[in-house]
Amino acid sequence: MPELRKDPVVGRWVVFSPERQIRPERYVCEELPPTKPEDNPFLEGHEAYTPPEIYAIRPNGSAPNGPGWQLRVIPNRYPALRVEGNLDKEAVGFYDRMNGVGAHEVIVETPHPQLVLEQQTLPGVVRVLQAWRARMIDLSRDIRLHYALVFKNHGARAGATMPHPHSQLIAMPVTPIVVKEKLAAARAYFIEKDRNLFEDILKSERTSGERVVFENDGFTAFCPFASRFPFETCLMPRRQSPDFQTASDGELLLLAEGIQRVLSTYASVLDQPSYNLILQTAPFRRSRHPDAWSTIDSDYRWHIEILPRLTGVAGFEFGTGVYINPTLPEDAANILREGMTHG
Amino acid sequence: MPELRKDPVVGRWVVFSPERQIRPERYVCEELPPTKPEDNPFLEGHEAYTPPEIYAIRPNGSAPNGPGWQLRVIPNRYPALRVEGNLDKEAVGFYDRMNGVGAHEVIVETPHPQLVLEQQTLPGVVRVLQAWRARMIDLSRDIRLHYALVFKNHGARAGATMPHPHSQLIAMPVTPIVVKEKLAAARAYFIEKDRNLFEDILKSERTSGERVVFENDGFTAFCPFASRFPFETCLMPRRQSPDFQTASDGELLLLAEGIQRVLSTYASVLDQPSYNLILQTAPFRRSRHPDAWSTIDSDYRWHIEILPRLTGVAGFEFGTGVYINPTLPEDAANILREGMTHG
Numbered sequence: 001m002p003e004l005r006k007d008p009v010v011g012r013w014v015v016f017s018p019e020r021q022i023r024p025e026r027y028v029c030e031e032l033p034p035t036k037p038e039d040n041p042f043l044e045g046h047e048a049y050t051p052p053e054i055y056a057i058r059p060n061g062s063a064p065n066g067p068g069w070q071l072r073v074i075p076n077r078y079p080a081l082r083v084e085g086n087l088d089k090e091a092v093g094f095y096d097r098m099n100g101v102g103a104h105e106v107i108v109e110t111p112h113p114q115l116v117l118e119q120q121t122l123p124g125v126v127r128v129l130q131a132w133r134a135r136m137i138d139l140s141r142d143i144r145l146h147y148a149l150v151f152k153n154h155g156a157r158a159g160a161t162m163p164h165p166h167s168q169l170i171a172m173p174v175t176p177i178v179v180k181e182k183l184a185a186a187r188a189y190f191i192e193k194d195r196n197l198f199e200d201i202l203k204s205e206r207t208s209g210e211r212v213v214f215e216n217d218g219f220t221a222f223c224p225f226a227s228r229f230p231f232e233t234c235l236m237p238r239r240q241s242p243d244f245q246t247a248s249d250g251e252l253l254l255l256a257e258g259i260q261r262v263l264s265t266y267a268s269v270l271d272q273p274s275y276n277l278i279l280q281t282a283p284f285r286r287s288r289h290p291d292a293w294s295t296i297d298s299d300y301r302w303h304i305e306i307l308p309r310l311t312g313v314a315g316f317e318f319g320t321g322v323y324i325n326p327t328l329p330e331d332a333a334n335i336l337r338e339g340m341t342h343g
Numbered sequence: 344m345p346e347l348r349k350d351p352v353v354g355r356w357v358v359f360s361p362e363r364q365i366r367p368e369r370y371v372c373e374e375l376p377p378t379k380p381e382d383n384p385f386l387e388g389h390e391a392y393t394p395p396e397i398y399a400i401r402p403n404g405s406a407p408n409g410p411g412w413q414l415r416v417i418p419n420r421y422p423a424l425r426v427e428g429n430l431d432k433e434a435v436g437f438y439d440r441m442n443g444v445g446a447h448e449v450i451v452e453t454p455h456p457q458l459v460l461e462q463q464t465l466p467g468v469v470r471v472l473q474a475w476r477a478r479m480i481d482l483s484r485d486i487r488l489h490y491a492l493v494f495k496n497h498g499a500r501a502g503a504t505m506p507h508p509h510s511q512l513i514a515m516p517v518t519p520i521v522v523k524e525k526l527a528a529a530r531a532y533f534i535e536k537d538r539n540l541f542e543d544i545l546k547s548e549r550t551s552g553e554r555v556v557f558e559n560d561g562f563t564a565f566c567p568f569a570s571r572f573p574f575e576t577c578l579m580p581r582r583q584s585p586d587f588q589t590a591s592d593g594e595l596l597l598l599a600e601g602i603q604r605v606l607s608t609y610a611s612v613l614d615q616p617s618y619n620l621i622l623q624t625a626p627f628r629r630s631r632h633p634d635a636w637s638t639i640d641s642d643y644r645w646h647i648e649i650l651p652r653l654t655g656v657a658g659f660e661f662g663t664g665v666y667i668n669p670t671l672p673e674d675a676a677n678i679l680r681e682g683m684t685h686g
Contacts, residue, residue, distance in 0.1 A: 159657025314502025
């Protein structure tokens with residue numbers, strides 16, 4: 001059974017999942033070799049090599065766990081957290097722990113082993129976003145779960161161990177520290193100014209324009225003022241909502257366009273970099289904190305972060321939380337805008 | 344001029360140092376090839392290829408910037424922060440920035456290009472720690488500087504770009520967020536319990552013993568209860584002090600033994616892993632926050648973290664601040680203790 005433990009100093013939770021140790025190596029530093037078809041459980045016709053599917057898009061109504069799908073969601077074979085069991089929150093002497101109850105799912109974005117997200121058709125990208133939304137809505141009904149993170153590790157340097165295009169979802173019984181910090185900052189800002197922090201960021205970016213990379217009717221993509229990584233991009237919806245799950249099909253189409261434009265520009269300008277894509281959305285469970293988060297509908301906004309992994313994370317970053325970035329976001333945005341025009 | 348920018352949501356500072364962009368790549372993922380002697384500025388006799396030395400140990404009284412040294416401290420040729428200039432703290436529209444004033448120094452630990460820290464004689468390791476202390480004391484006198492981080496990136500996966508044994512020091516005009524969080528937690532704990540958080544951690548670890556790796560008269564090395572990384576080790580002094588600079592020569596000797604034992608056990612048990620070593624100590628500037636940190640002498644304690652880089656940092660960790668660790672610290676400590684006995 002995986003286990004969650006809390007750091008007694010900074011309050012950070014760590015997931016201990018000894019079963020993942022059987023993987024030869026989670027983080028391969030070399031370029032990923034293309035998986036031999038016989039070793040790729042994500043291929044069409046290989047459905048028997050994965051756990052039974054949780055969700056799938058099967059336009060011709062084919063039967064579950066067989067061929068005929070455009071997208072499949074399956075449990076991770078080496079899950080960081082498990083659906084079964086009780087939380088059993090407890091003190092261990094001086095420390096705090098609980099069982100690693102949660103979910104760890106893999107969204108297989110396409111049956112095609114080399115069709116990376118930005119090369120999919122626009123409806124193909126929309127399908128991926130719809131799967132994220134469907135899984136979030138379903139998992140939010142499990143009262144043991146407080147938060148779900150959707151993310152995509154693309155390329156060896158970003159932690160991917162399978163080249164077949166996929167994203168992941170991990171749902172947890174705690175609200176993680178990064179989310180708590182953002183919620184607390186958004187709330188403090190709202191209380192002080194009676195304005196939404198993310199709306200103010202968006203306004204500031206759209207007014208100056210120097211860090212804006214792309215815009216359509218629903219979303220603005222920009223390189224954040226204090227980007228941690230060169231060419232880091234944030235995709236922010238212009239409609240206020242704390243929850244990604246509230247995005248309409250129309251909004252997902254606009255978001256899909258934004259993601260596709262940013263990723264295809266990365267691929268051409270940065271020579272197909274490794275990247276992490278992260279969906280930041282509000283926790284499922286918040287009604288129990290009426291004092292703390294009562295204004296969450298007005299003060300927090302979901303958004304997407306895309307982090308190209310051209311630079312590393314080393315002693316300085318771990319010791320300080322400060323990042324060293326050699327590329328100003330104004331320069332990065334300029335290069336990305338140019339690449340987009342000529343792409 | 345490098346620049347510091349503050350993230351408007353989480354308050355994290357980012358150092359923008361465009362001059363570092365001229366390095367071909369800060370983070371090489373492949374194993375580092377041994378540097379050709381003619382390309383290694385850290386060799387004895389190559390002093391002219393580095394900026395003038397700031398500090399050196401020259402037992403025979405040899406002249407600065409020539410041969411005859413056991414250890415040299417030099418400015419980083421591609422500094423993240425620079426000593427010259429004013430801070431010029433200012434708002435940029437909605438955002439906050441300041442000039443990247445600070446220091447970025449390289450401690451060349453030995454003239455021998457392959458003599459890794461754990462293979463040095465004990466006096467050799469002590470020299471390294473004395474250099475750290477001397478540089479911290481000197482930099483703490485610059486009132487523009489609030490914090491200095493000493494760290495060591497060893498191996499390609501830990502962000503090292505030079506195989507010649509060295510550590511680094513970066514001094515900053517701000518107190519970084521990781522340090523602020525630890526200080527705040529230590530203070531809250533002290534106010535609540537009238538006890539030192541780090542002393543309680545130490546007591547808990549020494550009582551159970553299951554995560555303790557090594558102990559001598561001054562220090563306890565243990566794998567933290569909520570370790571982020573497999574085989575992560577914390578070296579904690581048993582004498583209370585917030586400041587590494589207060590460590591006596593006797594204490595540095597005991598610390599050197601602890602570091603050497605842990606690193607040489609890593610090398611044998613984990614097959615010479617990449618690792619980050621981080622010195623966590625109190626900020627230089629705190630008298631201006633009498634309310635916030637008045638009890639720092641009793642509530643915070645300096646310590647050292649060593650993070651082997653066997654697993655990666657990917658989308659999940661960036662999105663949540665939660666780490667996934669496949670190895671329980673009890674198992675890690677057991678393996679390290681065994682390795683130490685047989686080593």
